[in-house]
Amino acid sequence: MPEVIYPLASTTWDFEEVQAATRLLESNQLTMGAEVRKFEEDFAQYIGTKYAVMFNSGSSANLGMLAALRYVRNSPVQEGDEVIVPAVSWSTTYYPVNQVGLTLKFVDVNLQTLNMDVNLVEQAIGPKTKAILAVNLLGNPAELNLLRKLSEKHNLVLLEDNCESLGAELDGEKTGSFGLAGTYSFFFSHHICTMEGGMVTTDSKDFAETLISMRAHGWTRGLENVNSVHNRSENDWDDLFRFVLPGYNLRPIELSGAIGQVQLRKFPLFLDWRRKNGKIFIDLFSGRDDLIVQEEIGRSSWFGFSLILNGKLRGKRSEILAHFAAHGVETRPIVAGNFTVNPVMKHLKYAPLDTLPNAERLHEEGFFIGNHHSDVENELKKVFEIFEEFSKGVK
Structure with a gap:
């Protein structure tokens, strides 16, 4: 590993x-x-x-x-x-x-x-x-x-x-x-x-x-x-x-x-770092044709950083997740993705479903990486380099 x-x-x-x-x-x-x-x-x-x-x-x-x-x-x-x-x-x-x-x-x-x-x-x-x-x-x-x-x-x-x-x-x-x-x-x-x-x-x-x-x-x-x-x-x-x-x-x-x-007393500092890291992430990853990153409403507390593949990278999620894993970057689905595709739905009571194209798109093309309560600028730059290496290899 x-x-x-x-x-x-x-x-x-x-x-x-x-x-x-x-x-x-x-x-x-x-x-x-x-x-x-x-x-x-x-x-x-x-x-x-x-x-x-x-x-x-x-x-x-x-x-x-x-x-x-x-x-x-x-x-x-x-x-x-x-x-x-x-x-x-x-x-x-x-x-x-x-x-x-x-x-x-x-x-x-x-x-x-x-x-x-x-x-x-x-x-x-x-x-x-x-x-x-x-x-x-x-x-x-x-x-x-x-x-x-x-x-x-x-x-x-x-x-x-x-x-x-x-x-x-x-x-x-x-x-x-x-x-x-x-x-x-x-x-x-x-x-x-x-x-x-x-x-x-x-x-x-x-x-x-x-x-x-x-x-x-x-x-x-x-x-x-x-x-x-x-x-x-x-x-x-x-x-x-x-x-x-x-x-x-x-x-x-x-x-x-x-x-x-104790944690609540420390939290303002944690939050400050999360927001600084969020700015770094947006500066690195936003404005690209091959990615959709989360648009901030108000002031986010940046739990993590989502990436939805777009353009030439659509359909490449398995490959990029493997590329990240090979370089030591942990990833997860965006929460649970489109929850309505889970088998547990047969046990739940819900109103008739409309189409959910955005949830489905996120489910198929999205993932997120973590954020932290301390300075991770250098680490985020490394993650970006790893992503760029993959993206440039896709024609």
């Missing part, structure tokens, strides 16, 4: 995270507690929302968000209602929609931004449509200002899967805060890492209370005495195990909360 010269991701940890982990392990307080609550408070302040509720993964955060939508007081959805989603995203953007009894309605993406095409979203709205689940792909904001206006016009709920886009901004607002709720992932390859972990942010107290209950078995523990889910009694013993919603166990561990606080 060749030496990897440009990996997909690299660790964001140093001695501070190790110290935080050691302190927690020595304290014997390992289950969710004060460290998680402090991380939630810090995170909400950073995003600019009133509430943040931590989960054990970004996928769990998506499940919690959709479950809260289904069971929040005065829920705007009922079983069978449709949720509009982009055809390109990760699997656990979609599964929670079905897992709470709702129906997926796929729309195509814009080939330049890689996010859902707003014009197609409006065309897809029907009598059963109750929500739009926007995905901010690879750090790039969707057209959230337009989607918010569209949601208001048609009385729909706007949600955001922001798992790949912590720190991204549009018109001075951070992504994840444009709709009723937004989700985030803290997996190793993401902007900050708590081992596993995720978050949901919202300005709605009712929604936050529902998230808290759904996260931990659907019980009332952790809620105020008077709350929107189910008021607690005056008997603390009875309140220990009072189950009121069909919840899950999606709780994070205290260790992740402590590490999250």
